Amino acid sequence: MNENTHNLYDAVLKRRSVYSLKNEIPVSEERLIEIIQYAVKHTPSAFNMQSARVALLLGVNHKKLWDMVKNILKHIVPEQNFAATEQKINSFAAGYATILFFNDTNVIEKMQAKFAAYKENFPIWAEQSAGMLQYLIWTAFASQGIGANLQHYNPLIDEEVCKQFDIARSWRLVAQMPFGTPAANAGAKDFLPIEELVKIKR
Secondary structure (H helix, E strand, C coil), rough: HHHHHHHHHHHHCCCCCCCEEEEECCCCCHHHHHHHHHHHHHHCHHHHCEEEEEEEEEHHEEEEHHHHHHHHCCCCHHHHHHHHHHHHHHHHHCCCCCEEEEEEHHHHHHHHHHHHHHHHHCCCHHHHHHHHHHHHHHHHHHHCCCCCEEEECCCHHHHHHHHHCCCCEEEEEEEEEEEEECCCCCCCCCCCCHHCCCCCCC
């Protein structure tokens, strides 16, 4: 195994769901933005449609997001269960920042009109590309010592996100990634036998 492959494998192993986060990162904000922009630019998409979009929420905007999520859930989650929900949301707010992941529905609709034979596939392909982008950023973060986890409070928060952060209505929210320096290691992870997951035919 050459050094580049070893570094990639190492980053893949380090990428875990980290829920205990500090309000700091071990790299500069310039480096952070560079990682995100590079990933958005180079993540593949069907027909090169480039439908993925992100918003990076720093400082007060990061805190505003999770306060908003908490307030929305307070009207949905039963009162007797809300303490656990609040604790979970607070753990995300304790991090350094949050990335919001979107798909631009205007782009998807244009591709559907242009390539009508594949109309039903473009929303699926957009989701696949969005997933690749999330994984690429998550793994790149892990290689830099940044911990993260992925949340899905959409569509409950979609309207308020657009309103609070001046996001175009055509951007459909698909995931939220709070991140920061890990305050604790991720827990143990179990794996199914690899023989059940991968079939080799010679």
